[in-house]
Amino acid sequence: MDKVLEISPLFIRINDADNVAIAVKDIPAGAKVAEGIITNMEIPQAHKVALEDINVGESVVRYGMILGFAKESIKCGDWINEFALELPKPPNIDEMEYGKNIDTELPKAPRRTFEGFRNPDGGYAGTRNILGISSTVQCVTGVLNVAVQKMKEELLPKYPNVDDIVPINHAYGCGVAINASEANIPIRTLRNLIKNPNFGGQIMVVGLGCEKLTVDMLLEETDINPNNVIILQEQEGFDAMIKALMKMADMKLQILNERIREPLPLSDLCIGLQCGGSDAFSGVTANPSAGYASDMLVEAGATVMFSEVTEVRDGVHYIAERCINKEVCDKLSKEMKWYDNYLSESEVDRSANPTPGNKKGGLCNIVEKAMGSITKSGTSPIVEVLSPAERPTKHGMIYAATPASDIVCGPCQLASGIALQVFMTGRGTPYGLAAAPVIKVCSRSEMKQMWGDLIDVNAGLIATGDASIKEIGTELFDYILDVASGKMRTAAEKYKLYNDVCIFNPAPIT
Amino acid sequence: MDKVLEISPLFIRINDADNVAIAVKDIPAGAKVAEGIITNMEIPQAHKVALEDINVGESVVRYGMILGFAKESIKCGDWINEFALELPKPPNIDEMEYGKNIDTELPKAPRRTFEGFRNPDGGYAGTRNILGISSTVQCVTGVLNVAVQKMKEELLPKYPNVDDIVPINHAYGCGVAINASEANIPIRTLRNLIKNPNFGGQIMVVGLGCEKLTVDMLLEETDINPNNVIILQEQEGFDAMIKALMKMADMKLQILNERIREPLPLSDLCIGLQCGGSDAFSGVTANPSAGYASDMLVEAGATVMFSEVTEVRDGVHYIAERCINKEVCDKLSKEMKWYDNYLSESEVDRSANPTPGNKKGGLCNIVEKAMGSITKSGTSPIVEVLSPAERPTKHGMIYAATPASDIVCGPCQLASGIALQVFMTGRGTPYGLAAAPVIKVCSRSEMKQMWGDLIDVNAGLIATGDASIKEIGTELFDYILDVASGKMRTAAEKYKLYNDVCIFNPAPIT
Ligand SMILES: [Ca+2]
Ligand SMILES: [Ca+2]
Ligand SMILES: [Ca+2]
Ligand SMILES: [Ca+2]
Ligand SMILES: [Ca+2]
CATH class of the missing domain: 2.30.130.110 (Archaeosine Trna-guanine Transglycosylase; Chain: A, domain 4)
Structure with missing residues (x-):
């Protein structure tokens, strides 16, 4: 490619x-x-x-x-x-061939470093310096939102090196089947969100006190202490809650304010890829450009994740061919089977896929549609497969299984540790994440003309012959490093367009 | 009782x-x-x-x-x-006896009217005058939140009769199995939320343009027009989106600003009941008080809903006895069976219920636990049973099936048309709804002492013999009418403690 x-x-x-x-x-x-x-x-x-x-x-x-x-x-x-x-x-998902398409000739990355925030745990670096405030349960959302508003007004201006304060409000935590086998997914998501590289290793968790998701399910025992955890039921009323939240935030912000950007190798960078509102050109322009940029990132040692099970499902044998060993391939087939089963339990499947609209758009079958999505991952060898919201142990191209839903894939990838996301779109969406910059790449020049202020990179020039995949891919690579280094802000950051943290919970509500 | x-x-x-x-x-x-x-x-x-x-x-x-x-x-x-x-x-849910416990002697309501906002459709009246802005899909959330912030700063002060502007952001709309049989629940919820009495019949829907949940699934055909619907993909960029949203909001606010409170019979009032963070005293103090207030409301012609399937499941035969006819009882058993099946599909059931904590708290079995929850509904005859988020056709006591999850029950009841909610709590939660006032009733005086600024009514006095259920029930009845009439604001309203709109989606994420 x-x-x-x-x-x-x-x-x-x-x-x-x-x-x-x-x-x-x-x-x-x-x-x-x-x-x-x-x-x-x-x-x-x-x-x-x-x-x-x-x-x-x-x-x-x-x-x-x-x-x-x-x-x-x-x-x-x-x-x-x-x-x-x-x-x-159709591929037999149990007996997919692995390792027969290992591409060792990746395009040479023109830059080898970026300016990031090194993290105390030695993991991936941050692209932004954010106080992330986690919660155990939706019940605390009202109080947390009021407190965060006050923090932004009264505390944030005191700490110029801190970019933002982001509450992780979510619908999980209570009124859920916490002992269901699938509960491991939302719990892992919330556990790992706390560790996102943009949060600088600072822990601040707000709980209610009677919820099913207890603090020990989110934090290591050594991290559970009054410097990191506030339980609202232990506070004497609303004013005391706000006071406690402000005090802890102030302490965390002081520490975060000491973080400064430094030149780091690309092996310290972890990014995610996804697409949404795709059209017939997504697989022709935007996704291949992202694939080209990804290959350069991987060549320079970075970690890149792609996801969206239902989008890749029908081309999964082509992902398998790129898996570096049997273990990776087996995990891939396990994740696909899990999702097949999850959908079939509700008597849902991929039968309506592709749609008449897809066919009108030139996609002749489900393999072609999946390939358009997979092409965003370039041609790099796939070194690891992750369950939803798992953290990687390898560097390079990783398949991180998540729902295709934009708003659910986002938090899953954040939990897996991405510090930046690249989002390809055909029809256009104002999607954004508060915890990490999202670069929007459009598939058609008409989209860029229509939404000039919301699209960061236009891959539509490829369709009109005005640019090559290599050119747009290289432009995107540069833009990723500039955004990661804090030299550029994305359109979504500029306008503060942030989606809610929609956690993947396959288990029932009780 | x-x-x-x-x-x-x-x-x-x-x-x-x-x-x-x-x-x-x-x-x-x-x-x-x-x-x-x-x-x-x-x-x-x-x-x-x-x-x-x-x-x-x-x-x-x-x-x-x-x-x-x-x-x-x-x-x-x-x-x-x-x-x-x-x-x-254990009751055979298919052959429950109905109508054998029809209580016709309800406590006489001391007040028969309240001051509400009459609605153009002639349905229930509003207790607040709110511009509700619905969305088809989570993708628009970022833009909608920015716009609502601007509306609150620049438009709301111009319209003193309007209480608030509330965006209905939710996780549904795309990346979901829209053709799954259970999809009717989230779709119905979003359709009916638009009709909440507090929104005054004004329709404002924001869509993206490529989502699965299309505008025609939310609105009647006659309501789909440029005065009511904005599609972001049709707007030329971010500034145009904000401009369009501001313009439509201004138009709706002008109309809402004409609404004034007027004395209305209690038959124009619809409220909901739920509990959360319950303790051993909830079924002894707070819930029976709510039951007493409910009986008075029903006696005066109001509509009162109680919900929370898993909380009442094991005492459902006692609800059946209060059902006025076979049709109502059959619907009750249908809703219970649906939920049993929903839970069992994930191999979850009520076996861990009651917990050791419940038993330590004096609840000797699952029937006693359920009765503590059911007692919030008083003794009134049950005139109708609703599926989640359905709208009522009767006045009186209604069983509106919803999950027990506080944050999911809330939006379900709002969709069913409640203009106010009464929330009983033992352990305490800062729960609140942006679209309707929530009155917090605590079960213990210790809770009131601890959270004096967050609890509206203390039923704990019953446990210490300092008040009777009748006294607290009557106090709560009065407080409900005062809040409904705009004479009082709840603690949650005062501090703007609002939970996210968590929609019940039993179908899978794709
Ligand atoms: Ca190659
Ligand atoms: Ca997606
Ligand atoms: Ca009676
Ligand atoms: Ca299921
Ligand atoms: Ca509840």
Whole structure:
């Protein structure tokens, strides 16, 4: 995906193994789209045109991957629609091949360091310096919000090196089946959110006192003390609560204010990738650009996570091929099976996927759709697979299983330790995270024109032939490091567009 | 429950049919607790003492209901612990008796009107005058919050008759299994929240544009127009979004500002009841007081809802007895079965209920625990049963099935149309709703002493013999009408303690 990036004003070809390309706009019959390739019929925008003759039964290849097999013979210049292809045999998730596609030639990162906040635990560095205030239960939200407002007005101005104060309000903690087997996911999420690199190792937890999620489920025993934990039921009324919260915040802010940015190797950087509001161009422009930037980050030693189980599920065998060993591949299949089961318990599956809209948008089958999503991960070897909200133990490209839901994937990745997120969008969303900067990359130039103040990077130039995946990928790489280093602020940060912390709780409400 | 309220400084008896009473504090052996009743052994605080001899196999009655049957003969003055009772036969939920306990003698309400905001649709009246801004999806939350902040600063001061501007931010709308059969619950919740009486019939919905929950799922076709709906993807960037939101809010606020309070019959009032952070005294002091107030409200024509399926599940046959007809009783059993199934799908059930803490607190079995919760509904006939977030069609006492989770029950009841909520608590919680006032009633005087500024009504005086259930019930009734009429503000309103809008979504995240 990194070596050959053939672009013409009329079509986009992503991988040098591809024998199809994507029409940038409606192309009439008889158009010369490239040397030796003349369209035999009209090709709708975002649909596929054959770049060579493909005989019956031969592979149709896009993203360097087999999308399917020709049902009838396809001529060079033909339109390849959803009826032309036989689906490849669905992968047996228990016996996926691993390690057969380990790409060791990654694009060389032009920069090897960034300016981050080193953390006391020696883990990943922060890209922002934030006081994160965790809570055990939604019950405390009202008091915590009032206190945080007061902290921002009265305390934050005293500490210029601190960027923000962020309460982790969430719907979990009580009225939930805390002993259900799936409860480990929300509990792990909340435990690990506290450790996010942007929070500088400072612990501040607010509990109520009678909730099911007790403080010892969130913190190590050595961290449970009056310097880190406030229980509202132990406070003598509202004023006392606010006073206690202000006092603890002041103490934490003093410590955080000592943090300063320093040049750090990219191995200290951990970022996440996700997409939302995707369109037919997401897999053509924005996601491959993110893939290119990711490969450069990984080449320089950074950790990059991609996620969204239902989005990648049907191309999972292509992820498996990139897994470095059996253990990683087994974890991958375990996570996919867990999610299959989770959905099937409610008699939900992926059957309605892709939608008629997807097909109209040129996606001929579920593998092609998944590949568009997977392409954001570039071609780097996959060194680890994480359950939702687990923390990584490896550096490099990691598959962190999460729901595809933007607002749920975000907190899961934050819990896994990302200090920055890159978000690809086609239709546009004002999505943002309070705990980490979110860089918005759009798939179409029309989106950038419409939402100039909300989109950080425009990958749509690729679709119009005005830039290559390599160029936009490199621009995005630079932008990621500039944002991570505090030299740039994202649009979401500028306008303070922050989504709620929506925790993944697969267990019932009681 | 309303006729005989025998109180002594040492024990509390709730119903004149009861042959047991509850110790207000630890009572030593040999203490004369009432005329002719001397303790034969120590009775721990909140535990039961026999008020008469009970032979083997005879009923132990509390709340006027059979808690169980004596395993051995019990003497007047004996302690009745969890080992003394045989559980009554668990009710067959398919064949519950209905209508055999229809109480037509309710305590006479001393006031028959309140000052509310009449609504254009002729439904229940508002207790507050609020601009509610609904959203189709969490994606818009960041923009909506920024806009609401600006509205509160720049617009609200211009409209003195409007109390507040409340965004309905929630985690639903996309990345969810919108076609799952259980999706009807969150969708109904969001549809009906728009119709809450405190929002004055004004419709303002903010959508993104590519979400699964489309505007037509929330609004009637005739309400979908540019005066009521803003789609962010149709706006040219952030500034345009804010401008559009401000303009629409200004228009709605102008209309709302014309609303004025007027004297209305109590049949125009709909309130909800729930409890949270309960203790052994909740079922003895706070909940029976709420029951007394509820009976007076119902007597005067008001609508009162109680909820919390898992809290009432084991006493559901006593709710069935109060159902006015088979249809209501059948709906009750249907809702219980739905929840049983919802929990069992995740291999969760009520087996850990009551907890060792409950037993230590004097609750000898699951029926007694449920009765403590049900007692908040008084003795009024139950005229209707609602599925979660359904709107009522009857006036009077209604069982509105919801999760017991405080933060999920709240939005469900708001969707069902409550304009005020009464919240009983033992341990104390700063819970609050932005869309409706929440009156906090505590079960113990210690709680009131500790959280004087957060508790509105202290029912703990009942436990110390300083007030009767009738007295506190009447005080609460008056307080409800004063708050509903805008003459009083609750503690939660004063400090702006508002929980997030946590929508009940039993279907999976995708
Ligand atoms: Ca390569
Ligand atoms: Ca997503
Ligand atoms: Ca009566
Ligand atoms: Ca389930
Ligand atoms: Ca509750």
